[in-house]
Amino acid sequence: MSSDPLVRLEGVTKRFGDTVALDNLTLDIAQGEFVTFLGPSGCGKSTTLRILGGFEQPTSGRVLLRGDDVTKRPPEKRNVNMVFQDYALFPHMTVRQNIGFGLELKGMGKSEIAKRQDEIMSFLELTAYGDRYPAQLSGGQRQRVALARALAPDPALLLLDEPLGALDAKLRGQVQQELKSIQRRTNKTFFFVTHDQEEALTMSDRIVVMNKGHVEQDGTPEELYFHPASRFVAEFIGETNLLTGELRGTEGNAVVMDWFGNTLRGHAPGGVPQAGEAITASVRLERLGFHAERPTTANAVQGRVVGKTFLGSRMALDLMVEEANGATLKAYVDADTGQSVGEAPVWIGWDESSMAVLRD
Template sequence: MNDDTPLVRLKGVTKKFGDMTALDNLTLDIARGEFVTFLGPSGCGKSTTLRILGGFERPTSGSVILNGEDVTLQPPEKRQVNMVFQDYALFPHMTVRQNISFGLELKGMDKKSIRQRQDEIMSFLELDTYGDRYPAQLSGGQRQRVALARALAPDPALLLLDEPLGALDAKLRGQVQQELKSIQRRTNKTFFFVTHDQEEALTMSDRVVVMNKGRVEQDGTPEELYFHPASRFVAEFIGETNLLSGKMRGLEGDAVVMDWFGQTLRGHAPGGAPRTGDDITASLRLEKLRFHKARPDSCNAVQGRVVGKTFLGSRMAVDLMIDEAAGASLRAFVDAETGQSFGADPVWVGWSSDAMAVLRD
């Protein structure tokens, strides 16, 4: 198989449960060695996609191609796919070593080969000293690694991860995120990760597919989705942002020119430029605003006064009133020391056109 050929190809996949459409004509390619995350709220279709890839659900229409083979109608055990569940689904009456060997025995491997693969995967995931322990004797992070070891032991082409970090506390979750990403890099396996946690998706993924109501809202790198959201849904779902609503005036080269409460602002349109005269909304991330004592020479510059400050540790959220009569305001992130210096005097904020994404809806 050519390495340039997608490992996974979903072609027009639709899934209906009675009158409810869980997936609506999903077409998507996943490359070999890619860490792809499906992100979205409950009911958006991300878990349905995972179950269809795993063979636990059949699509109402469309096809699933894995390694060049149509596996749409194949059961889970016939696919080169394995799964890590949210609760890990480890067998409590089996030791770590026995849990890892379970899938290898199902494949019909001989005892010598099973032992060799156990040792290999346990060493790789630093589980050597835990082989004779039972799941109840392990920490949450250790159980996570055992679940990964069991899933990786049969050498699947695709690993499906269904919100596997949901049971961990915040501190451990951060550690395991980095560990999971490191494992994916070292194995060069293709990971398909499902989560509703925006930070988790941005931290771990090569590529994020944002789902909404069974459709793809946007598909791109974490940086593209965060700084260049194509829709209002993506802008609001991922992180915190300013939403600026105004009128489309026209284009200046690649820049969209908009009127915002009498201010002329310039941005870009990832989802395609709107028409002159249209009502439009732009997304401006809080950390993209720069403060100045005098009007900056950036293409976007507005003056306002500080009406609120929220201390957030290393940084501060600053609320600016731009036009009180019109209700025009902005919020910005600054380092805490800078934020403390703001008083009653008006301040200027500026930002580049690339920092402001005009949304398609």
């Protein structure tokens, strides 16, 4: 990836009347990145996509593409293309004609268009479907045609507005892998918008979690999942145990907290709160380990299994920690481990790096 960003958003704010959809958003996107904007409805992710595409004008701030200010340029004057959720294919045009449509708008000659159509259909394995109409294609094939049409003009940036939302669960999983493979092979920059956290974790190089027009956290899928900076991120991405206690202080890089008389150690991706403040920490369900004797992990409490749920390849355990005033924890373990853990008290251990102290 180039050291200079392909896209830069500088202090972008967007208001709709009294509603602030985006509030002073500043963000860089590098060449070849697969960046996902993730968040609930109304968080500002689709507004950002529309501003990048030129379909909305920011109230203030700038949009730079390869260092060139394109803030006031219409969509057709930007080297950007978009794939919509419903694909927006022309039903009266064949696959070949749909792919060629944007090339005709660019003023390319017929022979050049035909060459590019052949190249992109071969690349996306659509050659056999060139004379078919969208209604004659499966959902996955239509998605590939929409991608082919968007990629054919060779845009610098591809915007994808929840393009997998219309697919059933099984097909969506297949297309997720295919879409990521296409992005890697083309080295195109993809800006992907979704509210589906599993989809974001599966596909992205980088995830930007949005909340009420602000960036809650920006990082790799692994960073956001295992090291959430805020309670919003911890709860929005996956399942987690939330432990509320009081901050005692720090020991080196460790944050020390009191949890019902138990001393626990973690880290604070979003910054360390003031000592004595009530704080909340996040521990992912699969990070809890079970032991007959007290483990050597940084954190250890005794608990008792009060519920089991069989989930196929794994099992969910509900645990009551009597020495923590009857607080409950939940854990994911493999099915064999789940079967072996009985009703007798067990030690539950987790590492310092597995517990993230959160911002509110």
